[in-house]
Amino acid sequence: MNAAAAFFYLFSGITIASGLMVVAARNPVHSVLFLILAFVNAAGLFLLLGAEFLAMLLIVVYVGAVAVLFLFVVMMLDVDFAEFRQGFLQYLPIGALIGLIFAVELLLVVGTWAIDPQIVRAPVAAIPSNISNTEAIGRVLYTQYIYYFQAAGLVLLVAMIGAIVLTLRERPGVKRQDIVAQNARTKATAMDVKKVPSRAGVPEELA
Numbered sequence: 001m002n003a004a005a006a007f008f009y010l011f012s013g014i015t016i017a018s019g020l021m022v023v024a025a026r027n028p029v030h031s032v033l034f035l036i037l038a039f040v041n042a043a044g045l046f047l048l049l050g051a052e053f054l055a056m057l058l059i060v061v062y063v064g065a066v067a068v069l070f071l072f073v074v075m076m077l078d079v080d081f082a083e084f085r086q087g088f089l090q091y092l093p094i095g096a097l098i099g100l101i102f103a104v105e106l107l108l109v110v111g112t113w114a115i116d117p118q119i120v121r122a123p124v125a126a127i128p129s130n131i132s133n134t135e136a137i138g139r140v141l142y143t144q145y146i147y148y149f150q151a152a153g154l155v156l157l158v159a160m161i162g163a164i165v166l167t168l169r170e171r172p173g174v175k176r177q178d179i180v181a182q183n184a185r186t187k188a189t190a191m192d193v194k195k196v197p198s199r200a201g202v203p204e205e206l207a
Contacts, residue, residue, distance in 0.1 A: 004048060011044040032071045039063045053134040 018038035025031045039062045046055035131139075141149055 007044065008048055011041045011048070014038075015041040015045070028074045029071065032067060032074055035070070036063050036067045039067060051133055053137055 015038050018034045018041065021034040022031045022038065025034060039058050043055040043058040043063075046052070046058065
Protein backbone atom coordinates (compact mmCIF):
# COMPACT_ATOMS: atom_id res chain seq x y z
CA MET A 1 0.00 0.00 0.00
CA ASN A 2 1.44 3.36 -1.05
CA ALA A 3 1.05 6.68 0.73
CA ALA A 4 -1.82 7.87 -1.50
CA ALA A 5 -3.91 4.79 -0.75
CA ALA A 6 -3.17 5.08 2.97
CA PHE A 7 -4.29 8.72 3.05
CA PHE A 8 -7.39 7.82 1.01
CA TYR A 9 -8.49 5.20 3.54
CA LEU A 10 -7.64 7.56 6.40
CA PHE A 11 -9.66 10.49 5.01
CA SER A 12 -12.52 8.23 3.92
CA GLY A 13 -12.79 6.51 7.30
CA ILE A 14 -12.77 9.78 9.24
CA THR A 15 -15.32 11.31 6.85
CA ILE A 16 -17.72 8.38 7.24
CA ALA A 17 -17.28 8.30 11.02
CA SER A 18 -17.79 12.06 11.28
CA GLY A 19 -20.95 11.84 9.16
CA LEU A 20 -22.34 9.17 11.47
CA MET A 21 -21.51 11.24 14.54
CA VAL A 22 -23.26 14.28 13.04
CA VAL A 23 -26.50 12.29 13.19
CA ALA A 24 -25.79 10.32 16.37
CA ALA A 25 -24.47 13.12 18.60
CA ARG A 26 -26.95 14.32 21.21
CA ASN A 27 -25.40 17.76 21.56
CA PRO A 28 -26.04 19.95 18.47
CA VAL A 29 -22.75 21.80 19.04
CA HIS A 30 -20.89 18.50 18.84
CA SER A 31 -22.81 17.68 15.63
CA VAL A 32 -21.58 20.89 14.00
CA LEU A 33 -18.01 20.18 15.10
CA PHE A 34 -18.20 16.69 13.57
CA LEU A 35 -19.61 18.29 10.41
CA ILE A 36 -16.56 20.56 10.22
CA LEU A 37 -14.31 17.51 10.64
CA ALA A 38 -16.16 15.75 7.80
CA PHE A 39 -15.70 18.78 5.52
CA VAL A 40 -11.97 18.96 6.25
CA ASN A 41 -11.42 15.28 5.46
CA ALA A 42 -13.55 15.56 2.31
CA ALA A 43 -11.24 18.39 1.25
CA GLY A 44 -8.34 15.99 1.76
CA LEU A 45 -10.01 13.51 -0.60
CA PHE A 46 -10.36 16.22 -3.24
CA LEU A 47 -6.66 16.99 -2.88
CA LEU A 48 -5.84 13.35 -3.52
CA LEU A 49 -7.95 13.51 -6.69
CA GLY A 50 -6.05 16.57 -7.89
CA ALA A 51 -9.01 18.93 -7.43
CA GLU A 52 -7.30 21.50 -5.24
CA PHE A 53 -9.81 24.22 -6.15
CA LEU A 54 -12.74 22.20 -4.81
CA ALA A 55 -10.73 21.37 -1.70
CA MET A 56 -10.12 25.05 -0.99
CA LEU A 57 -13.81 25.77 -1.62
CA LEU A 58 -14.74 23.20 1.03
CA ILE A 59 -12.38 24.77 3.53
CA VAL A 60 -13.15 28.43 2.82
CA VAL A 61 -16.88 28.28 2.06
CA TYR A 62 -18.25 25.33 3.98
CA VAL A 63 -15.91 25.21 6.97
CA GLY A 64 -15.09 28.91 7.17
CA ALA A 65 -18.61 30.23 6.57
CA VAL A 66 -21.46 27.73 6.59
CA ALA A 67 -20.37 25.41 9.39
CA VAL A 68 -19.13 28.25 11.60
CA LEU A 69 -22.45 30.05 11.01
CA PHE A 70 -24.30 26.90 12.07
CA LEU A 71 -22.13 26.72 15.16
CA PHE A 72 -22.78 30.31 16.19
CA VAL A 73 -26.53 29.97 15.56
CA VAL A 74 -26.76 26.79 17.63
CA MET A 75 -24.73 28.30 20.46
CA MET A 76 -26.55 31.65 20.50
CA LEU A 77 -30.13 30.35 20.25
CA ASP A 78 -31.52 28.95 23.48
CA VAL A 79 -33.41 26.03 21.97
CA ASP A 80 -35.26 23.64 24.24
CA PHE A 81 -34.34 20.29 22.68
CA ALA A 82 -36.21 18.38 25.38
CA GLU A 83 -39.43 19.83 23.98
CA PHE A 84 -38.52 18.63 20.49
CA ARG A 85 -37.97 15.07 21.74
CA GLN A 86 -41.45 14.84 23.26
CA GLY A 87 -43.05 14.01 19.90
CA PHE A 88 -40.35 11.51 18.91
CA LEU A 89 -42.52 8.41 19.36
CA GLN A 90 -45.29 10.00 17.33
CA TYR A 91 -43.13 10.19 14.19
CA LEU A 92 -41.21 6.96 14.81
CA PRO A 93 -43.24 4.75 12.39
CA ILE A 94 -42.89 7.26 9.53
CA GLY A 95 -39.16 7.67 10.22
CA ALA A 96 -38.67 3.90 10.33
CA LEU A 97 -40.47 3.52 6.99
CA ILE A 98 -38.34 6.20 5.34
CA GLY A 99 -35.18 4.67 6.79
CA LEU A 100 -36.18 1.25 5.46
CA ILE A 101 -36.73 2.68 1.98
CA PHE A 102 -33.29 4.33 2.06
CA ALA A 103 -31.68 1.09 3.25
CA VAL A 104 -33.27 -0.88 0.39
CA GLU A 105 -32.11 1.72 -2.14
CA LEU A 106 -28.56 1.61 -0.78
CA LEU A 107 -28.52 -2.19 -0.94
CA LEU A 108 -29.72 -2.10 -4.53
CA VAL A 109 -27.07 0.45 -5.49
CA VAL A 110 -24.22 -1.38 -3.74
CA GLY A 111 -25.33 -4.79 -5.02
CA THR A 112 -25.52 -3.73 -8.66
CA TRP A 113 -22.54 -1.36 -8.72
CA ALA A 114 -19.50 -2.48 -10.71
CA ILE A 115 -16.26 -0.74 -11.68
CA ASP A 116 -14.92 -1.06 -15.18
CA PRO A 117 -11.42 -2.62 -14.97
CA GLN A 118 -10.21 -0.40 -17.81
CA ILE A 119 -10.88 2.73 -15.73
CA VAL A 120 -8.76 1.44 -12.86
CA ARG A 121 -5.91 0.26 -15.07
CA ALA A 122 -5.64 3.33 -17.30
CA PRO A 123 -6.87 6.47 -15.54
CA VAL A 124 -7.20 9.47 -17.82
CA ALA A 125 -6.57 13.03 -16.64
CA ALA A 126 -9.73 15.12 -16.52
CA ILE A 127 -7.94 18.27 -17.67
CA PRO A 128 -5.09 18.96 -20.07
CA SER A 129 -1.64 18.95 -18.56
CA ASN A 130 -0.76 22.45 -19.75
CA ILE A 131 -3.41 24.29 -17.66
CA SER A 132 -4.27 24.23 -13.98
CA ASN A 133 -7.36 22.75 -12.39
CA THR A 134 -8.78 26.16 -11.48
CA GLU A 135 -8.31 27.47 -15.03
CA ALA A 136 -10.07 24.41 -16.46
CA ILE A 137 -13.04 24.89 -14.16
CA GLY A 138 -13.21 28.57 -15.11
CA ARG A 139 -13.17 27.79 -18.83
CA VAL A 140 -16.02 25.28 -18.52
CA LEU A 141 -18.05 27.37 -16.07
CA TYR A 142 -17.90 30.64 -18.00
CA THR A 143 -18.26 29.18 -21.51
CA GLN A 144 -20.30 25.99 -21.69
CA TYR A 145 -22.34 26.51 -18.50
CA ILE A 146 -22.51 30.32 -18.44
CA TYR A 147 -26.34 30.43 -18.66
CA TYR A 148 -26.76 27.96 -15.81
CA PHE A 149 -24.23 29.95 -13.78
CA GLN A 150 -26.14 33.19 -14.35
CA ALA A 151 -29.44 31.48 -13.51
CA ALA A 152 -28.01 30.24 -10.23
CA GLY A 153 -26.85 33.79 -9.45
CA LEU A 154 -30.36 35.14 -10.13
CA VAL A 155 -31.88 32.52 -7.82
CA LEU A 156 -29.47 33.51 -5.05
CA LEU A 157 -30.25 37.20 -5.67
CA VAL A 158 -33.99 36.58 -5.36
CA ALA A 159 -33.42 34.59 -2.15
CA MET A 160 -31.31 37.41 -0.70
CA ILE A 161 -33.92 40.05 -1.57
CA GLY A 162 -36.65 37.88 -0.06
CA ALA A 163 -34.71 37.49 3.17
CA ILE A 164 -34.17 41.26 3.38
CA VAL A 165 -37.86 41.96 2.75
CA LEU A 166 -38.95 39.48 5.41
CA THR A 167 -36.62 40.93 8.04
CA LEU A 168 -37.29 44.63 7.30
CA ARG A 169 -41.04 44.61 7.81
CA GLU A 170 -42.46 47.04 10.37
CA ARG A 171 -42.94 45.61 13.84
CA PRO A 172 -44.61 47.44 16.73
CA GLY A 173 -42.39 48.23 19.69
CA VAL A 174 -39.13 47.83 17.75
CA LYS A 175 -36.85 50.87 17.57
CA ARG A 176 -35.10 51.42 14.26
CA GLN A 177 -32.18 53.62 13.37
CA ASP A 178 -33.08 56.76 11.38
CA ILE A 179 -29.90 58.01 9.73
CA VAL A 180 -31.53 61.18 8.34
CA ALA A 181 -32.88 62.22 11.75
CA GLN A 182 -29.51 61.55 13.40
CA ASN A 183 -27.62 63.65 10.87
CA ALA A 184 -30.17 66.49 11.23
CA ARG A 185 -29.68 66.79 14.98
CA THR A 186 -28.28 70.05 16.32
CA LYS A 187 -26.96 71.14 19.70
CA ALA A 188 -30.37 72.51 20.67
CA THR A 189 -32.19 69.26 19.92
CA ALA A 190 -29.50 66.90 21.16
CA MET A 191 -28.75 68.46 24.57
CA ASP A 192 -30.82 70.01 27.31
CA VAL A 193 -28.68 72.01 29.74
CA LYS A 194 -30.02 72.25 33.31
CA LYS A 195 -28.55 74.51 35.95
CA VAL A 196 -28.33 72.74 39.29
CA PRO A 197 -27.57 74.81 42.39
CA SER A 198 -24.39 74.00 44.26
CA ARG A 199 -24.77 71.26 46.88
CA ALA A 200 -28.46 70.89 46.07
CA GLY A 201 -28.16 67.51 44.43
CA VAL A 202 -29.92 66.35 41.34
CA PRO A 203 -33.71 66.92 41.35
CA GLU A 204 -35.93 63.87 41.08
CA GLU A 205 -37.33 64.92 37.70
CA LEU A 206 -33.76 64.94 36.29
CA ALA A 207 -32.64 61.70 37.92
